[in-house]
Amino acid sequence: MSSILLQVIVGGLLIGAVYALFSSGLTLIWGMMNVINFAHGDFVMLAMYAAFVVWTVFGGGPLASVPVAALFLATIGILSYFLLVRHIMRGPMIAQILSTFGLALLLRYSAFWYFGANFKTLPDDILGPPIVIGQIRIDAPRLLAGIVGLVVCLLLHLLLTRTAVGSRMLAVSEDETAAQLMGIRPERMQALAWGLAAGSTGIAGALIATFFYTSPTVGESLAILAFVTVALGGFGSVPGALVAGLLIGVIEAVSAYWIGPVYKDVIVYSLFVLVLWVRPQGLMGKV
Amino acid sequence: MMRRSIILGILAVIALTYPILTIESPVYQRLGALVLLAAIGASAWNILGGYAGAISVGHAVFFGAGAYAAIAVYTHFGLPPIVGAPVGAAIAILIAAIIGVPTLRLSGHYFSMATIAVAELVRVLVTNWEFVGGAQGIAGPAVPRTVMDLSFISAMPYYYLFLAVLAAILFLTWRIERSRIGYYLRAIKDSERAARSLGVAAGRYKLYAFMLSAGLTAVGGSLYAIMFTFIDPESGLGILISVKMLIMAALGGAGLLFGPLVGALILVPLEEISNSLLGGKGAGLTFVAYGAIIVIISRFLPGGLLPLLMELFHRKPKAAATGEQREANRVA
Numbered sequence: 001m002s003s004i005l006l007q008v009i010v011g012g013l014l015i016g017a018v019y020a021l022f023s024s025g026l027t028l029i030w031g032m033m034n035v036i037n038f039a040h041g042d043f044v045m046l047a048m049y050a051a052f053v054v055w056t057v058f059g060g061g062p063l064a065s066v067p068v069a070a071l072f073l074a075t076i077g078i079l080s081y082f083l084l085v086r087h088i089m090r091g092p093m094i095a096q097i098l099s100t101f102g103l104a105l106l107l108r109y110s111a112f113w114y115f116g117a118n119f120k121t122l123p124d125d126i127l128g129p130p131i132v133i134g135q136i137r138i139d140a141p142r143l144l145a146g147i148v149g150l151v152v153c154l155l156l157h158l159l160l161t162r163t164a165v166g167s168r169m170l171a172v173s174e175d176e177t178a179a180q181l182m183g184i185r186p187e188r189m190q191a192l193a194w195g196l197a198a199g200s201t202g203i204a205g206a207l208i209a210t211f212f213y214t215s216p217t218v219g220e221s222l223a224i225l226a227f228v229t230v231a232l233g234g235f236g237s238v239p240g241a242l243v244a245g246l247l248i249g250v251i252e253a254v255s256a257y258w259i260g261p262v263y264k265d266v267i268v269y270s271l272f273v274l275v276l277w278v279r280p281q282g283l284m285g286k287v
Numbered sequence: 288m289m290r291r292s293i294i295l296g297i298l299a300v301i302a303l304t305y306p307i308l309t310i311e312s313p314v315y316q317r318l319g320a321l322v323l324l325a326a327i328g329a330s331a332w333n334i335l336g337g338y339a340g341a342i343s344v345g346h347a348v349f350f351g352a353g354a355y356a357a358i359a360v361y362t363h364f365g366l367p368p369i370v371g372a373p374v375g376a377a378i379a380i381l382i383a384a385i386i387g388v389p390t391l392r393l394s395g396h397y398f399s400m401a402t403i404a405v406a407e408l409v410r411v412l413v414t415n416w417e418f419v420g421g422a423q424g425i426a427g428p429a430v431p432r433t434v435m436d437l438s439f440i441s442a443m444p445y446y447y448l449f450l451a452v453l454a455a456i457l458f459l460t461w462r463i464e465r466s467r468i469g470y471y472l473r474a475i476k477d478s479e480r481a482a483r484s485l486g487v488a489a490g491r492y493k494l495y496a497f498m499l500s501a502g503l504t505a506v507g508g509s510l511y512a513i514m515f516t517f518i519d520p521e522s523g524l525g526i527l528i529s530v531k532m533l534i535m536a537a538l539g540g541a542g543l544l545f546g547p548l549v550g551a552l553i554l555v556p557l558e559e560i561s562n563s564l565l566g567g568k569g570a571g572l573t574f575v576a577y578g579a580i581i582v583i584i585s586r587f588l589p590g591g592l593l594p595l596l597m598e599l600f601h602r603k604p605k606a607a608a609t610g611e612q613r614e615a616n617r618v619a
Contacts, residue, residue, distance in 0.1 A: 036396040087586055093395050095589035097342045098537050101530065102581025105574050113571035216571075220526060224407055227400045262415050269408040276401050277389035 003135035008257045009250055010136055014146030016249020021149040022204035022222070023229035023241040024156055025197030031236025032173045032193040033089060035096060039080070039104035041223025042111075043198055047073050047205020048214040049111060052120050054206075061126050062144060062210050069206035070199045077198025081191045104219070112216035119213040126210055141210035150242075152203055156196065157238045169193060173236075221265065228272040302450060306443045317442040322555045323449035324510060328528075329535035329547030330456050331503035336533065337542035338460075338469065339496040340476030341391060345402030347528035348409045349379035349501040353508025354523045355413070358425045358516070363418075367435040368427050368516070372509035376502040383501035384494065391493045394479065403526070410524040424519025427512065437513050445514050452510065453548070456503055461544055472496055476542070504532070527574070534581055540591030549593050554580075 026040045037043075050072050051065035058064065080103060088099045127140035160166040171179040172189040180186055212218075229248055233240025248268060256264040309315035328350060336342050356375030357368040390401040414422050431438035439445065463469045474482040475489045483489050512518050522528075532547075535554055540546030554577070561573045588595065 034396075036400060038399075084582060084586060088589070091585070091589045093340060094336070094342055094537055094541050095585040097344075097396060097399050098533070098581050099585035101344070101533075102578045102583075102585060104578070105530065106578030106582060109571045109574035109578060113575060221407070224404055227404065231400070262411070265411045266408060269404045269411070272404045273386075273389070273401060273408070276393055276397060 005254075005257070007136045008253045010138065011142065012250035012253030013246055014138070014142045014149075014249070015253070016246035017146040017149035017153070017242075018204050018207055018245075019149075019225055019229050019249055020153050020242040020245025021207075022201045023226040023233070023245055024153055024238050025199075025201040025204075026226045027230045027233065027236055027238060027241045028156070028160075028193055028197045030230065032169065032190055033085075035085060035089060036100070036227075037080075037085075037197075038097065038100040038223065039107060039219075040201065040226055041219030041221070042104045042107040043073055043076065043201045043219070044205040044208065044222045044226075045111060045214070045216065045219035046076065046107060047202040048209035048212075048218065049115060049120075050202070051206040051209035052122065052214050055122050055126070062141070062206060065206045065209070066148070066203050069202040071202070073202025073205070074195040074199035077194040077196075077201075078191050080198070081194035085194065086187065086190070104223075108216050108219060115216065117216060119215045121213050122210055124211075139211060141207075145207035145210065148207055149204060149245075152200055153238065153242045153245075156200055157242070159196075160238060165192070224269065224272070228268055228275070231272055231275050306446045310443075313442060316446060318556060318559055320442045320445040320449055320514070321559070322551050323446065323453050324507065324514070325531065325535060325555050326548040326551035327449060327453050327456060327507040327510065328504055328532045329539075329551055330453065330460065331500050331507055332532035333500075333536045333541060333543075333547045334460060334463070334503070335493075335496045335500035337536055337540075337546065338464070338472040338476065339493050340472075340542075341493060341497070342395075342399045342533070343402045343497075343500075344399050344526070344529050344533060345404075345406035346500075346504050346532050347524045347526065348382060348406050349504035350508035350511070350528050350532075351409070351413065351518075351520075351523035352376075352379040352382060352501075353505030353510075354512035354518045355419050355425075355508075356505070357509040357512040358427045358518050359419055361427050362420075362425050367433070367437070368509070368513045369435065369437055371512075372506055375505040375509050379501040379505035379508075380498045383498045387494045387497040391490060391497060402529075406524065406526065406529060410520050410526075413524055414520045420519070422520060424517060424522070427516030429516070438516065445510075449510060452506060457544060457548075459499075459503075464544060468492060468495065473542075530577075534577060537591055538580065538584055540593035543591065543593050546591055546593050549596070550591070553592070 022040070022044050025043070026037060029035060029037050047069040050069040051062070054060045054065040054068050060068075080100075084099055084103065088095050124139075127144060130137050130139050131143060132138075160169065168179070168184045169189045169192065171182065171184055172186045176186045179189075208222075225248065229241055229244045232248065233242070233244030248271075251271065252264045252268055255267040259267070305319050306316050309319070328346070332343065332346050353372065353375035356378060357371035360366040360371035360374065361368050386402075386405050390398055390405070393401055413419055419425060428436050428438060437444070437448070463472075471482065471487045471489075471492045474485070474487055475493060479489050508523065512523075515522075531554075535550030536547040537550070538553060539549030539551070557576065558573050561576060565572055584591070
């Protein structure tokens with residue numbers, strides 16, 4: 001294997017861990033209440049702008065922007081749940097789909113109006129010079145993003161499977177009424193799910209902002225990436241999202257290297273349609 | 288029935304005389320044409336999304352097929368753009384048949400996601416396809432050669448052309464609504480499983496609705512291209528094209544014959560006013576308003592405005608009270 005290909009694959013794995021992180025949020029919400037948040041990509045976009053604001057106003061790097069973006073997004077997630085999602089969950093399908101779509105437009109074009117259409121970038125050397133391991137050169141922000149993405153994903157998985165809160169959330173996702181009879185408040189658990197999902201998306205967004213351009217419409221393509229990841233990993237499965245995220249990161253990087261950067265989206269979107277067609281339950285999902 | 292005919296008659300007279308009443312102000316004539324154009328797209332979307340309940344967020348693909356076909360027959364063969372309309376419709380129907388088979392099996396949210404992905408896929412491909420102008424787009428005849436180019440300075444000819452097409456689409460929809468297929472589609476929307484168990488070939492009828500909806504959307508795209516004589520990936524295939532069809536239908540009342548027209552009557556003037564008032568900055572704010580309207584509609588008025596208007600006139604909405612909405616009311 002040539003060292004360039006190796007470098008491409010490592011780069012793909014690192015970005016894949018970030019994809020996995022923000023897709024975990026989408027899959028968590030889907031698993032809890034069978035609602036797709038079409039504004040998910042725009043949650044990432046907001047987090048990226050949050051990181052940008054933290055840098056330009058306070059001069060803070062990722063250490064400051066990650067917690068700020070996480071808290072900011074968690075608040076937005078919980079607000080979205082209480083003000084909007086809670087009310088439309090049992091409504092007609094078109095209202096469910098439209099509501100988060102409307103939220104997406106609202107967020108996207110508020111950012112457009114406030115920050116303008118121009119791309120914003122954080123300084124390349126925000127975390128110092130690239131790190132060289134053997135023949136592989138990795139930009140420090142990408143390395144940090146990959147590691148944090150992986151760790152937060154695993155923490156989220158442990159929270160859902162190994163703690164009492166996680167069990168309660170699982171109970172609500174399986175049967176709301178039964179959970180209620182056991183003294184669990186479904187609304188609290190669902191609000192918590194939105195908070196966790198949006199919060200982890202916030203972390204992912206703040207990390208992506210350190211090496212990717214920020215623009216109001218960036219959420220559009222990120223949302224589709226999250227859809228692909230979630231569909232491939234299985235709707236509702238956080239470990240599935242992790243595996244699928246890493247896989248998609250690598251597929252994207254390798255196809256950009258072999259076929260050309262323009263066609264990496266074509267490959268990934270085709271993969272999405274193919275997965276929905278052939279295996280709608282995903283790699284690790286339950287039907 | 289009598290009263291309904293009278294109301295429809297009055298509306299038809301208003302629609303027919305509108306350009307003559309506004310003969311002094313080209314701006315209003317143009318606005319009227321734009322409303323009708325938007326209503327054509329939204330009404331075409333309504334056949335699949337409103338009646339069959341499959342919420343497509345990828346109809347821009349079909350709109351783009353019509354728009355690109357109209358301009359491409361001019362740039363490559365020197366034909367009048369209108370010749371491209373049937374070509375575009377045929378391509379759209381073909382695409383619908385190909386992507387409909389795998390995606391229509393998906394329910395609810397899955398279908399919407401799949402259509403978004405297909406639309407983005409096509410957008411990326413067209414952006415890199417030089418035959419149709421790539422990212423720059425392609426332009427139609429700059430100067431009309433014959434009347435067949437349908438290039439007019441006044442908006443009035445466009446108005447009547449669009450009105451005729453919209454009337455044809457609404458008539459077709461009305462016939463479908465009353466036919467066996469119409470009942471099948473609404474049964475599928477209420478509960479696909481129940482419809483299937485009663486012997487409705489749900490997949491087949493959804494596919495028919497998809498193909499018809501796609502072909503008519505392509506006609507809307509061709510008309511757009513004929514009026515604006517330019518098309519690029521953003522104006523022909525952008526996600527906002529799909530979203531606008533969806534919003535107009537939902538605002539007026541998805542699954543109602545006149546729902547999309549009511550939505551277009553509200554949203555198009557709103558967009559034009561905010562664009563002209565706010566200028567360049569307005570584009571962003573217009574869509575902020577769009578977003579807010581969608582959120583409010585879906586939160587407080589999931590059936591759309593038309594049922595509400597009909598209630599004001601003490602009339603029961605005809606097709607609106609589907610089981611799904613009754614369910615929503617019961618829970619609320």
